[in-house]
Amino acid sequence: MQTRLIYLYSEEWTGRRAREVHTLSTCVALAQAGVDVTLVTAGGQDELHEQLADIAGTEEVPGLNLVVLSRALGPIRSTAIFSRNFNYWVQTVPSFQMAYTIHLKAGPILRQAGIPYTYEAHEIFAQTAQNPVRQRKLHLLESQVLQQAAKLIATSAPLAMGLGTWFSIGKDFTIVPNAGLPPLAHSVSDPEGPFVYCGGIADWKGLDAAITAASEVKAPLRVIGGTVEEWRALAEKVDCSAVEWRPRVSLREVPEALLGARAGLVPTNLDVPAGEYSCPMKLFDYARCGLPVLTTALPALQSLHIGTWCLEVPSPSTGSWIDALRQFEYDPAHAEAALKWAEEHTWEIRAAQIMRALDAA
Numbered sequence: 001m002q003t004r005l006i007y008l009y010s011e012e013w014t015g016r017r018a019r020e021v022h023t024l025s026t027c028v029a030l031a032q033a034g035v036d037v038t039l040v041t042a043g044g045q046d047e048l049h050e051q052l053a054d055i056a057g058t059e060e061v062p063g064l065n066l067v068v069l070s071r072a073l074g075p076i077r078s079t080a081i082f083s084r085n086f087n088y089w090v091q092t093v094p095s096f097q098m099a100y101t102i103h104l105k106a107g108p109i110l111r112q113a114g115i116p117y118t119y120e121a122h123e124i125f126a127q128t129a130q131n132p133v134r135q136r137k138l139h140l141l142e143s144q145v146l147q148q149a150a151k152l153i154a155t156s157a158p159l160a161m162g163l164g165t166w167f168s169i170g171k172d173f174t175i176v177p178n179a180g181l182p183p184l185a186h187s188v189s190d191p192e193g194p195f196v197y198c199g200g201i202a203d204w205k206g207l208d209a210a211i212t213a214a215s216e217v218k219a220p221l222r223v224i225g226g227t228v229e230e231w232r233a234l235a236e237k238v239d240c241s242a243v244e245w246r247p248r249v250s251l252r253e254v255p256e257a258l259l260g261a262r263a264g265l266v267p268t269n270l271d272v273p274a275g276e277y278s279c280p281m282k283l284f285d286y287a288r289c290g291l292p293v294l295t296t297a298l299p300a301l302q303s304l305h306i307g308t309w310c311l312e313v314p315s316p317s318t319g320s321w322i323d324a325l326r327q328f329e330y331d332p333a334h335a336e337a338a339l340k341w342a343e344e345h346t347w348e349i350r351a352a353q354i355m356r357a358l359d360a361a
Contacts, residue, residue: 003358004036006096006115008106010082012071013044015051018200018281019102019122021251022178024048028056029351031063038096039064040089042071042082054250083109090115098150098358104138107145116150118358120176121159124166127273143167153357158299159277174357177303179350180284181251183342187290188259191330194220194244196261196291198254199282201226201234204274206267206296206316208238213321215242224249224257258289262330266295269316279303283310287342292334294324307341309334 009023024039031037041048045068052066053059069089071082090096090113099110099117104125110117126142129135146152146163152173154160160173195214201207207223214221222244226234231245249257258264264286268275279300286293287309295301297312306312313324 002034002036003098004094004096005030005038005358006090006099007037007039008086008099008101008103008110008117009039009041010071010079010101010103010106010109011042013041013048013051013068015044015047016248020051021055022281023102024051024055025179025181025347026350026354027064028052028061029347030354031061032348033351033355035063035351035355037064038067038093040067040069040086043068054252057252079105079109083112087113100354104141104145107141107148111148118151118153119145119149120153120155121146121163121173122155122279123159123274123277124162126166127276139167146171151357151360153354155279156277156300156303158302159279162277174353174360175303176350176353176357177300177345178279178281178284179345179347180281180288180342182346182348183288183339184255184290187332187335187339188255189262189289189291189330189335190260191262191332193260193262194222195263195265195294195325196222196224196258197265197267197282198224198249198257198285199280201230204269204272206269206275207234209269209316209318209321210265210267211238211240211243212318213325215239216318216322217326219325220244222246222261254285255289258286258291261291263328264289264291264293266293266298267313267316267321268296268298270296270298271316275316284342284345287338287345290335290339292330292338294321294328304345307337309337309341 007027027037027039069085071077073081096115099115102120126139129138146167146169153176154173155177157175224246225248266280266283268278270276293310296316297314313320
């Protein structure tokens with residue numbers, strides 16, 4: 001009997017977030033592996049279908065159903081409205097054996113609907129709160145979601161340990177790192193090209209340190225990501241005059257955007273809660289394109305078994321990045337090693353890992 005799984009993404013779909021690429025890529029891979037997957041979101045139907053075409057190369061994937069339920073009632077938008085609409089809808093369709101989510105707010109919705117769920121953790125949300133009141137609320141919700149989940153998945157072993165300690169979780173986590181598309185046939189790297197950063201440009205991404213370091217050592221730098229407004233805001237904080245900037249591109253356009261780069265940068269600031277347990281998807285994008293990588297020494301890398309093609313920068317400080325860029329030497333063997341590593345870290349392989357976790361007693 002085919003497994004029926006509901007993936008609940010309790011946010012509006014924007015087509016711009018890394019977690020949306022992660023969610024949709026996971027759903028596509030599970031469907032292609034034979035799972036009957038229904039992805040339910042809280043809005044953004046057009047954006048969802050456009051991104052499916054970008055990720056899968058088609059607007060229809062056998063075994064994958066897309067359902068968009070509103071979280072709005074006139075000018076009011078809330079999780080309570082979405083939860084009510086979800087409960088009405090789920091009673092009209094055949095039952096699901098399991099649910100899957102990466103959202104804390106989805107946990108109570110699924111529990112109310114009586115559907116056992118797997119929760120996949122990407123960070124410790126309670127650590128990201130800006131004030132004590134919100135931290136207490138998040139801590140309570142996160143603890144409940146973790147304790148009530150039928151199964152737990154984490155994107156790295158350090159994250160699983162952190163969650164277990166923070167919330168006194170007695171259950172085991174299955175470690176399933178992020179993934180990427182299959183590797184290209186040949187590397188797009190060039191030893192004479194610029195360093196490249198491709199991804200979001202929020203503060204915790206650490207991009208300011210990389211830009212300052214590149215300027216200091218007079219290394220060419222290309223940045224791909226964000227909007228004009230976001231780039232202008234960043235340029236007010238750090239001198240970006242020598243940086244080649246391009247706005248964010250679709251997933252299918254990433255190889256062309258990375259063409260001719262000497263190495264990809266992952267300057268994540270692990271000193272902030274959102275960065276500490278990051279398992280950056282840009283690492284997988286660089287690897288599948290055959291780029292050597294320089295990355296902050298993130299705890300999540302322990303679960304990824306990276307090789308010498310991926311140079312770990314000991315701290316997210318500007319000084320460490322200056323040293324790393326100054327000492328970097330391009331090696332074509334590293335480009336080939338990145339492609340080989342990417343073969344073992346695809347969404348297809350990730351889906352198989354998730355299926356084993358779901359099937360485990």
